[in-house]
Structure formats: C-alpha cells, structure tokens
Amino acid sequence: MRNKSLRLVPLAVLLLTLCSTRSFSQSITSGNGKYEIGVGIGPTFFLGDLGGNAGTGKGFVKDVNFPLTRLSFGLHANYYPTEFLGFRFALNKATLEGNDAETPNKGGAEVDRLQRNLSFRTSVIEAYAAAEFYPTVFFEQYDGLQGKFRPYGVAGIGLMKFNPKAKDIDGSWVALQPLHLEGQGMAEYPESKPYKLMQMEVPMGIGFKYYLKENMYVGMEVLHRVLFTDHVDDVSADHYIDESLFAQYLPAAQAAQAQRLYYRGTYSSTGTAINVQNLQRGDPTDNDAFFSTVLRFGWRLNDRNDPGIRARRQLRCPVFY
Numbered sequence: 001m002r003n004k005s006l007r008l009v010p011l012a013v014l015l016l017t018l019c020s021t022r023s024f025s026q027s028i029t030s031g032n033g034k035y036e037i038g039v040g041i042g043p044t045f046f047l048g049d050l051g052g053n054a055g056t057g058k059g060f061v062k063d064v065n066f067p068l069t070r071l072s073f074g075l076h077a078n079y080y081p082t083e084f085l086g087f088r089f090a091l092n093k094a095t096l097e098g099n100d101a102e103t104p105n106k107g108g109a110e111v112d113r114l115q116r117n118l119s120f121r122t123s124v125i126e127a128y129a130a131a132e133f134y135p136t137v138f139f140e141q142y143d144g145l146q147g148k149f150r151p152y153g154v155a156g157i158g159l160m161k162f163n164p165k166a167k168d169i170d171g172s173w174v175a176l177q178p179l180h181l182e183g184q185g186m187a188e189y190p191e192s193k194p195y196k197l198m199q200m201e202v203p204m205g206i207g208f209k210y211y212l213k214e215n216m217y218v219g220m221e222v223l224h225r226v227l228f229t230d231h232v233d234d235v236s237a238d239h240y241i242d243e244s245l246f247a248q249y250l251p252a253a254q255a256a257q258a259q260r261l262y263y264r265g266t267y268s269s270t271g272t273a274i275n276v277q278n279l280q281r282g283d284p285t286d287n288d289a290f291f292s293t294v295l296r297f298g299w300r301l302n303d304r305n306d307p308g309i310r311a312r313r314q315l316r317c318p319v320f321y
Contacts, residue, residue, distance in 0.1 A: 033215065036078040038298030040092075040221070044072040048288035049235040050098030050118050052110070067102050070095040072292050084137040088130045088154065096162070096290055097121040098233050115267045116281070120164045120176065120233045124290075126225075128158020128203050145211040145300070154223070155204040163197055164234040166261050174257055176234040179250065181262040182281070183241040186249055192241075195231040202226040207296070215300040224291040232290075235282040242277065 051065045072094035080086045099119035103110045134152045165173040177197060183189030207221030230236040240263055246255040263276050 033300035033302045034080050035301040036080070036086075036298050037301065038076050038078075038296055040072075040074040040076065040294040040296040042072060042292055042294035043069045044094040044096065044290060044292040045069060046096040046098050046232070046288070046290045048098055048233045048290075049230070049282040050100055050113075050120060050233045051102055052098075052113065065098075065102055068097045068099060070097060072294070074294070076296075076298075078132070078298070084134045086132040086134070088132055088156070090126075090128055090130070090158075092124075092126045092292075094124045094126070094290075094292065095121060096124055096232065112280075115265055116279075117264045117266045118166075118233075118235060118281075119264075120166050120235075121173070122162045122164045122232065124160055124162050126158055126160040126201065126203075128156050128201065130154050130156025130158075130203060145214050145217075148211045149208065150211075151206070151208040153204075153206050154221070155202070158201050158203060159198060160201045160225070160227070161198050162232055164232060166234075168257060169260060174261065176261065177231075179246075179254060179258040179261065181234060181241075181258060182237040183245065186241070186245055188245060189237075189241060192237055195229060199227060199229045201228070205291075207294075209296075209298070217296075217298050219296040219298070221294045221296055222291065223294065225289055227287050227289050230282070230284060230287045232288040236284045237282055238280050238284055240276045240279055240281050 045064045046068065047064075051068055072092055074090055074092035076088055076090040078086045078088050097120070100113045100117050101119065103113050105111065105114055132152050132154045134150050136150055140148065164176045166176055168174050177195070180186065180194075183192040184194040186192070203223050203225050205221055205223035207219055207223075209217045209219035211217045243259050243262060246258040246262075249255075250258060265274075265276070265279065267274050267279070
C-alpha cells in the first residue's frame with residue numbers, strides 16, 4: 001500500500017506542474033476579455049473650402065475655426081484576438097459647419113473668404129472598421145488591466161453620409177446638392193460632375209486608454225478622416241457659373257433658390273458692376289476633411305481577469321478546460 005502511494009507522487013507533481021504552467025500561460029497571453037463595447041463624445045472640426053482661420057487656408061489644426069465646433073456622438077464595439085491588436089467597428093453621428101462670415105478678420109488672405117460669404121452645415125453619419133495597435137503591451141507586466149495606461153494608433157476604412165445645406169432668406173435650410181450650384185451635370189460645364197452623398201473615408205488617429213477597473217476604461221482620441229470628395233460643403237469649383245442656366249435645368253422654385261444661394265458675396269466695387277463669373281468660388285485641388293477629439297468610455301465583456309473567474313481558473317487543471 002505504501003509503495004502504491006509513493007508511485008502516485010510523481011504523477012501528482014506532473015499534474016501540478018502542468019496546471020501551474022497553464023495558469024502562468026493564461027496570465028501572459030489571453031487573460032483579458034476579448035470583447036469590448038463603448039461610447040464616445042467630443043468636438044468635431046470641419047476642414048474645407050468654407051470658413052477657416054485667418055490667413056491662407058491650411059490643413060488640420062491651423063485652419064480650425066473654433067466658433068463652428070460641433071459635438072459628435074458614437075458607439076463602438078471591439079474584438080481583441082490578442083492584447084496588442086484590436087479590431088473596431090464604430091458608428092458615429094456628427095454635425096459639420098463652415099461659414100466664411102465667422103473667419104477672423106486680420107486683414108490678410110482671409111478677407112476674400114469673408115467677402116465670398118458662403119456657408120453650409122451638414123449632419124454626418126459614418127460607419128467604419130479599423131485596426132488598433134497597442135505597442136506598450138509588450139513592455140507590461142501581465143497582472144491584469146486595472147491601472148494600465150495604453151497609448152495606441154488606429155486606422156481603417158469606412159463610409160460617410162452627408163447632405164450639405166445653406167440657410168435661405170426665410171431662415172429655412174435648403175439642401176444644396178439638388179440645386180447644382182456649380183453646374184454639375186450641365187452641358188455648359190462638362191468638367192463639373194454630379195457628386196454622391198455617400199462617400200468613402202479613411203479614419204486614422206492616435207489615442208490612449210486608462211483602465212479604471214479590470215473591465216472599464218476612460219480614454220481620449222484624435223481621429224482624422226481622409227475624404228475622397230471636395231463637396232462636403234458643396235463648394236469646389238474655382239468659378240461661379242452663369243446663373244441664367246438654373247432656369248433651364250431646374251424647376252422654377254428650385255431655380256429661384258439656386259439663384260439666391262449660389263452667390264452670396266459682399267464684395268465692394270468702385271464704379272463698375274462686379275462680374276461674378278470672374279470671381280473664385282472654391283479650390284478644386286484639395287479634398288475636404290474633418291477630425292474629432294473624442295472622450296471615450298468602454299467596458300470589457302467576458303472579462304477573464306475578473307478576480308472570481310481568475311481564482312476559479314487557477315484552481316482548475318488544463319485537462320478539463
């Protein structure tokens with residue numbers, strides 16, 4: 001009987017070793033939940049032909065016009081095949097706005113935009129898929145998520161739906177795309193093509209997360225959208241068209257709206273009438289863009305690092321799970 005007990009000792013040591021190795025492996029590879037849901041809110045900034053800051057129009061932060069900042073709201077779901085790589089699926093709603101009259105007047109190149117006096121706003125619905133990369137995970141101690149600070153980069157591809165509008169003289173907001181204000185689809189302007197209100201986008205940015213608990217984080221992210229259209233604000237062509245053509249291509253009511261909205265300039269002239277068709281309307285060489293700064297909150301699901309789950313897991317042998 002004693003000899004039989006002694007023979008069981010090596011087997012018990014082997015099983016304990018396997019369990020211990022499995023537990024350690026779990027702690028450094030897949031110890032955290034693989035799914036996450038979250039929400040985001042923050043300011044969104046339009047970068048296009050209309051509005052902007054003083055001086056010559058520039059890209060990104062230089063041309064932000066803060067009085068026209070609008071909030072965006074979003075939902076996201078993430079899947080983490082491993083801790084350093086995540087895949088995000090997001091749905092956001094935002095408002096973009098540009099207004100030449102809001103450009104700060106410093107007496108420079110922005111004066112022409114002030115006199116052009118065009119404006120627009122549009123709601124935006126976007127859906128995208130993106131990959132997140134967390135480089136600092138490789139330098140972490142694998143002891144759970146609470147207290148972890150994780151910077152990351154993100155890039156993906158998506159779709160955005162927009163519909164630029166301008167305020168008419170009666171205060172109503174009029175959709176601009178159906179008015180063909182730059183001669184889209186008119187035989188007289190073959191270079192001006194109709195544009196679609198659904199466009200592709202490439203979101204890319206950087207951010208960070210801080211885990212308040214094993215299954216909860218707060219974070220901040222700057223996400224820029226590279227767009228493939230210059231018509232988010234309905235302004236692109238470098239010229240104004242002949243306004244008499246609106247009556248030929250549009251119903252009477254729309255033609256009247258188009259004549260009121262295609263040119264809203266406040267240019268002054270000494271003695272001679274202004275020829276609108278000699279003025280520059282937009283810049284077709286640069287596509288529009290927008291970016292957001294988002295405060296994010298998220299929750300991990302099926303959290304394998306939950307203290308209770310972790311304790312039960314460490315008591316179990318790999319043979320059974």
